[in-house]
Amino acid sequence: MKRAVTLLLLFFLWSLTSATLYGQKIDVYSWPRQVERGRNYDALHYRIKLRFDEARKTFWGENRITITPLEASFRTCVLDAEVLKVSSVQDAQSRPLKFQQTEDSLSVDLSRSYRRGERITFTVSYYSDNPKPDPIKYGMPKGYALGLDFKDETPGNPRLISTLSFPEGARHWFPCNDRPGDKVTGEVIATVRREYQALSNGSLVSVTEDKQAGTRTFHWSQTRPHSTYLFVLVAGPYDVIKDWLDSLPISYWVYKKDRQGASRSFSKTPEIIRFFNKEFGFQYPWVKYDQVTIPGIGGGAESTTATVVGDSIIHDERAEQDFPSAWLVAHEAAHQWWGDLVTMRTWSEAWINESFATYSEYLYSRHALGEEEGAVNLLQKKNAYLQEARTRYIRPIVFDRYRSPNDNFDRHTYEKGAAVLNMLRFVMGDKLFLKSLSHFLQKHAFKTVDTNDLMLAIKEASGQNLDWFFQQWVFKPGHPVFKVSYVWDEMTKRVRLKVIQTQDTSQGTPVFRMPLRIGIVTPGGRTSKTVWLENKEEVFELTSPQRPLMVRFDEGDFLLKELTFDKSVDELLYQIKHDEVTGRMWAARELGKFKDDVRAIDGLRQSALQDSFWAVRRAATETLGQLQKKELRDFLKEKSLDRNSKVRASALAALGDYKSTELVEFFKGRFEQDDSYIAQAEALRAIGKSRTVSSASFLEQAAKIRSPRNIIETAATWALQELRR
Numbered sequence: 001m002k003r004a005v006t007l008l009l010l011f012f013l014w015s016l017t018s019a020t021l022y023g024q025k026i027d028v029y030s031w032p033r034q035v036e037r038g039r040n041y042d043a044l045h046y047r048i049k050l051r052f053d054e055a056r057k058t059f060w061g062e063n064r065i066t067i068t069p070l071e072a073s074f075r076t077c078v079l080d081a082e083v084l085k086v087s088s089v090q091d092a093q094s095r096p097l098k099f100q101q102t103e104d105s106l107s108v109d110l111s112r113s114y115r116r117g118e119r120i121t122f123t124v125s126y127y128s129d130n131p132k133p134d135p136i137k138y139g140m141p142k143g144y145a146l147g148l149d150f151k152d153e154t155p156g157n158p159r160l161i162s163t164l165s166f167p168e169g170a171r172h173w174f175p176c177n178d179r180p181g182d183k184v185t186g187e188v189i190a191t192v193r194r195e196y197q198a199l200s201n202g203s204l205v206s207v208t209e210d211k212q213a214g215t216r217t218f219h220w221s222q223t224r225p226h227s228t229y230l231f232v233l234v235a236g237p238y239d240v241i242k243d244w245l246d247s248l249p250i251s252y253w254v255y256k257k258d259r260q261g262a263s264r265s266f267s268k269t270p271e272i273i274r275f276f277n278k279e280f281g282f283q284y285p286w287v288k289y290d291q292v293t294i295p296g297i298g299g300g301a302e303s304t305t306a307t308v309v310g311d312s313i314i315h316d317e318r319a320e321q322d323f324p325s326a327w328l329v330a331h332e333a334a335h336q337w338w339g340d341l342v343t344m345r346t347w348s349e350a351w352i353n354e355s356f357a358t359y360s361e362y363l364y365s366r367h368a369l370g371e372e373e374g375a376v377n378l379l380q381k382k383n384a385y386l387q388e389a390r391t392r393y394i395r396p397i398v399f400d401r402y403r404s405p406n407d408n409f410d411r412h413t414y415e416k417g418a419a420v421l422n423m424l425r426f427v428m429g430d431k432l433f434l435k436s437l438s439h440f441l442q443k444h445a446f447k448t449v450d451t452n453d454l455m456l457a458i459k460e461a462s463g464q465n466l467d468w469f470f471q472q473w474v475f476k477p478g479h480p481v482f483k484v485s486y487v488w489d490e491m492t493k494r495v496r497l498k499v500i501q502t503q504d505t506s507q508g509t510p511v512f513r514m515p516l517r518i519g520i521v522t523p524g525g526r527t528s529k530t531v532w533l534e535n536k537e538e539v540f541e542l543t544s545p546q547r548p549l550m551v552r553f554d555e556g557d558f559l560l561k562e563l564t565f566d567k568s569v570d571e572l573l574y575q576i577k578h579d580e581v582t583g584r585m586w587a588a589r590e591l592g593k594f595k596d597d598v599r600a601i602d603g604l605r606q607s608a609l610q611d612s613f614w615a616v617r618r619a620a621t622e623t624l625g626q627l628q629k630k631e632l633r634d635f636l637k638e639k640s641l642d643r644n645s646k647v648r649a650s651a652l653a654a655l656g657d658y659k660s661t662e663l664v665e666f667f668k669g670r671f672e673q674d675d676s677y678i679a680q681a682e683a684l685r686a687i688g689k690s691r692t693v694s695s696a697s698f699l700e701q702a703a704k705i706r707s708p709r710n711i712i713e714t715a716a717t718w719a720l721q722e723l724r725r
Helices: 256-266 269-280 317-321 326-334 351-369 371-391 412-428 430-444 451-462 467-473 569-578 581-591 598-610 614-627 630-639 645-656 661-673 677-690 693-702 708-723
Strands: 041-053 058-069 074-080 085-091 099-101 105-114 120-129 147-151 160-164 184-193 197-200 203-210 215-226 233-236 239-245 248-254 289-294 306-310 342-344 447-449 481-489 494-501 514-522 525-533 537-543 550-553 562-565
Touching: 058 074, 074 120, 085 099, 085 105, 105 120, 184 197, 184 233, 197 215, 239 256, 239 269, 248 256, 248 269, 269 289, 269 326, 269 351, 269 430, 289 326, 306 326, 326 351, 342 351, 342 430, 351 371, 351 412, 351 451, 371 412, 371 581, 412 430, 412 467, 412 514, 430 447, 430 451, 451 467, 481 550, 494 550, 514 537, 525 537, 550 569, 569 581, 569 598, 581 598, 581 614, 598 614, 598 630, 614 630, 614 645, 630 645, 645 661, 645 677, 661 677, 661 693, 677 693, 677 708, 693 708
Parallel strands: 041 184, 248 289, 289 306, 342 447, 481 562
Antiparallel strands: 041 058, 058 120, 074 105, 085 120, 099 105, 147 160, 160 233, 184 215, 197 233, 203 215, 239 248, 481 494, 494 537, 514 525, 514 550
């Protein structure tokens, strides 16, 4: 499940430059400790039949349930069921069974005791009249359509029927054992209006039509086990666009009006699946892959074989530069392995689903767009976690304290976990890391797992014991905060590098033990050495025949960290030109400390103009903007014409911070001429910062313009509020 998040980070946090003591603004350790709910039966199969009255927003269903007892004398079966009114329960011979229903459960008396291992089948008939589950009760945001929802027609979408089973929504449209640890096979048989298409998990068995009733019945069958939060049903007047990866059928279900834009959003799906087949060492495990759009969610829900995505994924051609869809397609496709094939046993193990899917975004970004794009993608993830650590809390990735399952779906689980996996790959090496992932998937296919299963699979596949790595990065909170310095001894021709870990360890954050690479560049060339951090303070001595032009701590930026490393202007000017992309970006930020040094300003200007990669040009542009020097205004105006929209947006944001009425006409011109939605939005915000009241009518007209995720309207509205302050 991908959270409803901003799909493009216009500005991401830089590596922090001070040792921060993390005061927990949210005390996660006060949350209740959760344990896996015990069960006395194993659910095997759900056969769900549904029909609907959309006008009344009512549905009727029956679930033929097959289970097997896990205890010697089993008579009562308890199921999760909410907003469902059970009308009858019958055994396999259609004889009535007694039952009791509470607000959140259904208890069925099976009329006799069954032995362990016997198969039991019974059918629950039920209905739900205008269901309105409370998403807040389950830790979801207000408006989240938990369970089965009847969506009214709007200018943006047709009338639809859709389900969201994550995290505990399945119980709101069929009675079941609604826990991720109990996997089942299933069927969904949905009778809908004749003009509708209906989608569910697995293979389409049949479509039958009742002309008299004006309905069609779609029968879907999922023959491989999966968890209840992965069950899905979506029905509506969809256009279904067919695609293929070799013999694997792939389809994109979109509103009729969105058919033309669908290819732009989804066309990379076969390429993405092919890449993951190779990367994970396990061929796509299901019979087909569909993606279907619905309103009301900002990301996606990775239902097995049929991912649900927010309809905002469809956009016009000029939005592609600002709102590319491939990362979301990759994230949700990766879940077909990480989350669907192997599934977290409990919600506290959510990283097995989400960290791997988030890491897969990075993997595909690097594969499709190159090393530099991949490096920036990973840096954004690290900084997203660091922001949460600074402003909210730190916790272990695997953490059994939460109020509702969704508490686990945060930046620790997504972004920190992705960074941790990248560090694990660095420690193990590519070959053994990928071999271990493949072994883990092969061993636990269609089963539920926890972190201990992953640790054991690594030992089996690689021979390496990485328990120490998991203990500090997965089972303990926090990350290292480094203070680094060095001196070069001309007599001994050695660099003496001092490393201090300054993180607060009073709340369980460890002193980290990790390998890292130290790079030294001299006029004679570049050398790199791997050293091991073992203690709070370390001193490493490295040979350097000449005075270094640059010393690189954590070459390759593998570590998830905060860093203070004071350098001279000369070294930073060398680094901003010659280092790898994340090092050049870091140097651009560090040069901002020398705001009165002409060489630093000139170096930043050259980088902003000449660097081949947009993220470095943007970093230099942002740093220059923060200096707020009047003589840089014309340069920032020039940067607002950069070939990359993100750089243009940064330049406009920086110019807006001057709060100059003299620039208002320039901002209006950029709004009218730029082809980027994010650059246009920054131009509008810049107008607002100027507090020029006469610009109100311009902003009011801009607010009427349609744009992806309403970015233009939002910016114009914000700017109008600024004018009225």
